[in-house]
Amino acid sequence: MIKHLLTGLFAVGLTYGAMAQTTFPRNGVYDERPGLYAFTNATIIVDPQTTLQNATLLVRNGRVEAVGANVSLPAGTVVADLKGKRIYPAMVEIDSDYGMPELKREQRGGGRAPQQLESAKKGPYYWNQAVQPENDASALFKADDKKADELRKIGFGAVLTHPHDGVVRGTGALVTLADDRENLVLLKANVTAHYSFNKGSSGQSYPNSMMGSVALLRQAMYDADWYKRGGNKEQANTSLEALTRIQSLPAIFDAGDKLGILRADKVGDEFGVQYILRGTGDEYQRINEIKATGASLIVPVSFPQPYDVEDAWDADNVSLSELKHWEMAPMNAGRLAGANISFALTTSGLKNKADFWANIRKAIENGLTEQKALEALTTVPARLMKADDQVGTLQKGRVANFIITSGNLFGADNVIYENWIRGKQYIVNEKNAADLRGKWALTVGERTGLTLNITGKSADKPEYQIVADTIKSTPKVAVSGDLISIQLQLDKKQPGTTRLTGYQTSPANLKGDGETPDGKRVAWSAVRAAGSPVSTTATSVSAVATLPASATALLYPFVGMGNTSKPVPQTMMIRNATVWTNEKDGILPNTDVFVTGGKITKVGKNLPVPADVAVVDGTGKHLTTGIIDEHSHIALLSVNEGSQSSTAEVRMADVVNSEDVNIYRQLAGGVTASQLLHGSANAIGGQSAIVKLKWGESPDAMMLKGADGFIKFALGENVKQSNWGDVNRVRFPQTRMGVEQVYMDHFMRAKEYAKSWATYNGLNAKQKASAVAPHRDIELDALAEILAAKRFITCHSYVQSEINMLMHVADSLGFKVNTFTHILEGYKLADKMAKHGAGGSSFADWWAYKMEVHDAIPYNAALMHRQGVTVSINSDDAEMARRLNQEAAKTIEYGGMTEEDAWKMVTLNPAKLLHLDSRMGSIRVGKDADLVLWNANPLAIYARPEKTIIDGAVYFDLASEDRKRDAMQAERARLIQKMITAKASGSPTTRPGFKRARMWHCEDIEGLMAEGEEEEQTQTQK
Template sequence: MRRHFLTALLAAGLAYSAVAQTTFPRNGVYDERPGLYAFTNATIVVDPQTTLQNATLLIRDGRVEAVGTNVSVPAGTVIADLKGKRIYPALIDIYSDYGMPEIPRAAPGGGRGGVPQIESNKKGAYYWNQAVQPENSASQLFKATPAKADELRKLGFGTVLTHPHDGIVRGTGALVTLADDRENTLVLKSDAAAHYSFSKGTSRQSYPNSMMGSVALLRQALYDADWYKRGGNKEQSNLSLEALNRNQSLPAIFEGNDKLGVLRADKVGDEFGVQYIIKGGGDEYQRLDEIKATGASLIIPINFPQPYDVEDAWDADNVALSELKHWEMAPLNASRLASANIPFALTTAGLKNKADFWANLRKAIENGLSEQKALEALTTTPAKLMKAEDMVGSLQKGRVASFIITSGNLFGADNVIYENWIRGKQYIVNQKDVVDLRGSWQLTIGNQSNVKLNVTGKSADKPEYQIVIDTTKITPKVAVSGEIISIQTQLSRRPGSGTTRLTGYFTSPTSVKGEGETPDGKQITWSATKSGDAPLSTTAVTAARSTSATSSTAVVYPFVGMGNAQKPKSENVLIRNATVWTNEKEGVLTETDVLVQDGKIAKVGKGLSAPAGVKVIDGTGKHLTTGIIDEHSHIALLTINEGGQTSSAEVRMSDVINSEDINIYRQLAGGVTTSQLLHGSANSIGGQSAIVKLKWGESPEGLLLKGADGFIKFALGENVKQSNNPSAGVRFPQSRMGVEQVYMDHFTRAKEYAKGWTTYNKLGAKEKTTAIPPRRDIELDALAEILSAKRFITCHSYVQSEINMLMKVADSLGFKVNTFTHILEGYKLADKMAKHGVGGSSFADWWAYKMEVHDAIPYNAALMHRMGVTVSINSDDAEMARRLNQEAAKTVEYGGIPEEDAWKMVTLNPAKLLHLDNRLGSMKVGKDADLVLWNAHPLSIYARPEITMIEGATYFSLKDEEAKREAMQAERARLIQKTLSAKASGSPTQRPTFRRSRMWHCEDIEGVMAEGEEEGK
């Protein structure tokens, strides 16, 4: 035992850092040593695929010189015998902020009580927006932080990729080691990667104030960099664009943060031909097929959520089923990614307590992640992604000598990391030559021989002791120093019994003898003999039992309540004997059949025969219609307004589709199959619309209606000039006449922009080599599309004078307004609307909710209809959209509109306004089979859809509804019981947080509540 103890001291004393060439002079005596070490008789994991037994690792000057089973050790080498121990490459984390300046909390940049900052305050020839800062370099900001380095070294990490987590374009990251030294010796790669995100960070500029604005800003910056490279640098100097172009050759890491963020980031990458490495959020298993299709490598956190404290039934109501399911399934994420052959690296990012890293990683392994894949994700994969595999990630010859010495299997629950060597410098994590006393010991103390000493604990260097005499359990004080052991304990629980003191020495690893003194001063001899392993503690037994609780690993689409076990698929269906509302010249047909094949309406008629394999549905006594189309909706969006500028024509609602929104399912239950997702009305020129089919379970891209024309939201009135935000006072316009000027200015610029591209495109190939191309402006692209009738306007409108104004502007500049939405004073100028050719998408009977609607009347839709205007009834509200059939019925009551014409206002007419009437809106052969089977007359308040299908796939079935709810309730009950069991087993818990999906309306700004609105509503 004495020999082992002295060896440990010797190794600690000789472990100097490797000799390094330095440009720093030393104030004192130079003491340079060769840094030559040999670690012999070890199990060496060279890389995840290569393990050597009884091998030697030879390092010189901080590099691996040799590794193998037949390595010649040079004279003068410091030798460490690691028999029974293992060596692994040090771990790598490529998503770190180690050594970066602390990011201050972003100060408010606008909204109530804040004055917006429109322009950049950054001095110098930089980009116009402070959220774009590619000129930042982590290597210039890096400052070693010994305490944080030590925290990561104890976990086994030797290298991290660090960068400042601030902004949309964040600059370059640096690959650094976790040694304690000067910064210039710690940096392995100064510009190792370029970093991006969707978060504006600390920028106080009012733009962007939304996710879609962040996407647009990044896209514009990338287009600007391309223009700058192609000649724009001759017209201006921009340090940010120069840096952005330099960074294009680096591995690009994008902070996606969740499953939809991963898809969003990849979409940006596809546009610019860049394959991003994307940092996810740990929920990728919920959209595995779509994420695999991106081809992206991922960086995955293992910050699993704690179980919820649901002992209080009211608290339990605040936890969504998706949250409970994610708590259960999050540990499966890494194994699911591995099974799908999606490359990934693991990161400590997101862990509130870095000490949870190993417990969470072992939980991931228990849930199917192989140890080899885990090691790859912490060594070779991150090294390869950073193009640094020639330096780190393995222990092959020539690599940086960064490795860890362990007691055994790195992933074993009882493994101990003894040392972490970084560039040939030793860092002791735990003493590796500590005697492992864990087990059961039989004690003889004087004449007393019925004494047991149980030694437990997670590691040998942190043992826990308990003396057992008959049924009495006593916790002694024990100290071990080398070969010497001392014990102080009360051998009796009787008051005043006193302390017995024992001191002895190890005669072998399993036996001790020595002398002691009883409480009354008598000298005694004592001995101890190891008799076996220690019994499993009560805590361990409880934990083992808790892991055996039932679990469900099935994913539903989407991953929320009422999700589908499988994504619905198109079927061939014959619906027989229904009352069919054709919306064609045939009108309403009774006792009629409709055949659906390959997602299309194949036949409409009486007595149709069912081809082989066709599903037959009895429609007797029921009404069959095409699906309702909502021309103005804000459901299924993460945000709806980018109000940082007066024009946000560059933003796209398709960038912020939330495919997990329960309102998709609710509106299917109301017969809605298609919706136009519109930008809000915060600015004169809003963003580009997204037209979606409500395919519950599909991804955001899967919801988009392919081949649809492009639309864009404009707005007039109070919201645009910020009437209800008097503190704003900066953003133009501040008056209604200013709104007109916005349109004139922007369309004049768009005309010149389009003309510039036309001129450039006419140049010959030779001329183009010397000409500077026009700068691609994605805002003006959208406006130019309006001028060329490739994009169409839906305009938020109320007041007659403003509606006249926009039609006048359009006529003067040669474009048309497609639709006036809201249009509550449309009855005053319906004749002019008909002449202009603009449609009206109105509410049935909304009024009196603000001054602009003072003149609204319930007969508006009927009066516009009679003047020849194409009229639709829209929702602009998640709740109203569930009963648009009843909103259409109101036009029968208010204005005497015929029932069939009223029904067209929520089906065929919105299809016409969206230029989709060739595919949707009527029961015509060849059109999409988007159908609703109602249990009653569709305009009745008692009508309810029994089946809602899109392209022949059933997305809502009243028949299955009850069973679906019962299954959801049973699953919720199971998960609640499982969380209760986890808490009873001692697991830390989190309190439920009340969350309610926000129901967006036109004027809502992300992060700013409407007057009187509750947080989260």
């Protein structure tokens, strides 16, 4: 009978763990043993680059004393022979909320509870509850052995934990997963600083949008800088003091998806901070832009399940991007490694931690090397949190966190036997369990010809089957050490259970006795078939089968109708077209336009065509400059930060959504540029983003560089919120009179603010050295720019009296209103607008959709134009923007505009209103090559763009439209079939749900939706 005495003795010897110095009194006898343990004859992976064969690991008092091939063992060392087994550093989790208090989120607004405008947090803290840098994870931490055991079982020994609450979350603590007191579990306090774009549990109204979160973080950072420079002499603020203190720590930013990573890095650049960025696993989709940030990443291994797409109608609810992400998500880590992007892997996001190793192996099958995987789980997280002197390797002096495995950690058959944490043993699986797997010839009494099949992925988790003739059955088997008991039904004709008990006499023999259902005692035996033992040595993960090219190809952007490569500027000649110049030359028939370097370089007839230049035949077609939409809300993740009367600090550039299919749809309508405006929920909204609709580019690459800054103001019912329901009758103003006072108050403050900076900047170097610079206020910065004519207003407006009011306020304070948008009553005061210098951007024929537009008329645009006002036609609507050429044509019907003047209302005039007419809005040598080739007169109802060109690159081509759509449908069909196969193979699936792409409008407020009104924010396309 094989005895496993060493296991028992070793376990007894380890009951007390390593000797720990403690200041706690103990009720009982102190255990003063030295905690000396040696693990010999093992394959030891000291770190991802260093593997030692037949080596010894010596542990003293919870630390690595020595590791190597020739280690001297002190007297009293407890020794374990691990021949044939491996030792790895325990994994390090870098994104955890282990031991943190449960978050309780308070819902306000949207019909739930009154808006909370000010902080409810008592004490000398920051004005906003979402900023809580004073949170210290080490002080909040409470060990939880159940949750710790989840992570111990999969090989983790230490975690970086922090409260996942707020925009500024406080500091993280490095703790082990031992089941000791908190003071023994804690390795290091205040290890890292943590940030996010999520306001968390705060019930405060601000911020209620992504752009508000960005602005709040930026302002908090500027406030901390001011506090450090002398603000602490003016006020005590625990939060700002903490935020100043944690600036030197490694900063981890929970950025969200791929665009969030780019957004967070931009904030970091502003303050000279290189964040460690936590993503969501879609980083491969913008890998070049993410690599350019220079940031290290934290990425999950939580992969999406296949959708249940057997029903064709259900399949229609799954977008191409969702289908492709299901297939490509496991490739993410491998692609990051291939791009030399540093990253750590996290279990965060896994619904079931037991799926961790299966997903790691899936990532390896899809391109991640085992060495990079091990680095991402050990040395990289340790290095990122500057704790590599304690965890992540088995070098001398490190904390004795390690795991003992049956073989290769990443092999499908690998078993984690033990997890040692700070020198304390945690048994995961019995490492000396007899491997009974194989085919056994079973004899019970006089009954022969029975076969006992023992299978399974590992020795400690076998699966059993009895074969009697052709009948198969599953017995109940229990194994304890060498003992084995089996319950089976030998004969179906004879009901009842035969019970067998015995033991292993040798690796190939079992024997014992038992009792049949009728009470007879019988002897039994089993002999293992020659050559049937199953090796427990795990092997490397095998490579994945070759995939079709489309399975590994990216789309730019990663949605339906995305490009397989980003368009690039071309040198081209557009020949023999009818050219609408929007210049004094007017409309030129049979004219050529030459484009090179993204600019219009020649316009004329019969231009010579240089060699190797692409020629576009424009015969019978019309060539115009691209349409410019002065008022748009497409390509945004949110549209309103409506929580305060003034949110001049927020920037639409922070929430540009380059994946929005409306970009492509509007290219198909001839639109090449848009001003993305804040909504109309407050008197002073946010700063505009002027973009070119470069389908496939990143948000930053879409931004129109060098453009003047604009900002959205608003008048009317939306601003005062008095008709938004009782819970919204809190925020000032509640009347139109109050709106005027908001403007006066804010601009008076901005004047004083600008004056304080002018005074400070006027000091000489010696005076500045002894002075404290004024407090930086990014809201007042934007308003001061208006006063200095460096930022310009686009104002949502309807009623004549309010338009007069704002012009009066502007005249009295010395600034101008650049554009009144909507302005359906503009015809009533067009002469005053012209005198003030304001332009008008209007709808062509919208009226009577609410009381404020009761007096709107379709002749409005023409009447303003005749008074000398620069007039454009805008969309304010994702669908209307696709037909702005037709909206312009309506001014011919309503007002008798000429074709050229009508066309200018969607091209040259919006360019003038945006101060871009020197480079856009007409076809002239030296201007940007933003061009549209139409199949007919662009003002005709049947006109359709055949090519839409931006900066000389073709972003929409009607000729390739069908090919792209066919390729998209073929890819959808392939992926749907693959998902159906996955389900048939037993993979769990997700039921598709209908997701309505959000089309933002002026009044939409993201954070004030009623319960049950949440919608899909990310724009996707089938």
